């Protein structure tokens with residue numbers, strides 16, 4: 001579940017500043033749906049706080065107390081009300097239903113076993129109000145991407161950032177793909193010139209292949225209504241980078 005990786009919540013926000021078309025997509029969908037919102041794996045609230053700022057009742061659930069503490073700090077700084085819950089998306093009970101449930105930024109891929117994904121989908125199903133929608137995004141595991149996970153440590157220029165406390169931070173990642181488990185096992189290295197490898201943290205993400213995805217959903221009592229391949233709503237095709245899934249109760 002990446003506990004070590006997500007214990008650096010402030011650095012996470014510097015590395016993945018959020019905003020842009022992803023927020024717009026979830027915002028538009030939450031607005032179309034209306035009513036209450038639940039995000040599972042909400043992290044520091046990059047997607048949820050903007051939805052709550054629109055006046056929607058929002059609950060954010062996450063496993064990491066460090067990510068939740070940062071989310072809480074940012075929401076109160078902006079004067080936005082969100083209920084933050086420490087919990088496990090594999091099995092949770094909040095005692096109420098929601099009109100819009102979402103999981104974004106590959107958070108779902110922290111569940112490696114098929115049984116864990118089904119258990120999560122069942123919990124989502126129990127928390128969906130009548131007519132409610134469940135929307136999530138996961139990457140599309142292309143052969144090229146999996147083959148590139150060759151164990152070599154490489155710099156990710158696009159993720160480099162400036163930490164006000166440390167200066168320029170370089171991000172390097174070494175990944176190998178475990179084809180039996182369908183899991184990409186990565187190690188992330190954060191360095192400055194004066195402080196090499198000040199963070200070394202594992203991060204392991206499962207692949208969900210396009211054909212297994214609707215089957216896993218149906219085992220959880222959910223139905224895939226539509227699958228997009230990008231944030232502008234283009235259909236999902238072989239070359240799409242993302243599987244953006246719109247689901248409802250079966």
Ligand SMILES: C[S@@+](CC[C@H](N)C(=O)[O-])C[C@H]1O[C@@H](n2cnc3c(N)ncnc32)[C@H](O)[C@@H]1O
Nearest residue numbers: 001041042043046062063064088089105107110
């Ligand atoms: C890639 S981050 C995404 C955070 C946020 N949704 C965003 O878009 O910035 C993944 C989040 O999932 C959380 N997570 C991982 N496994 C989880 C689990 N089993 N239950 C709840 N949260 C989990 C991590 O703690 C982390 O905050």
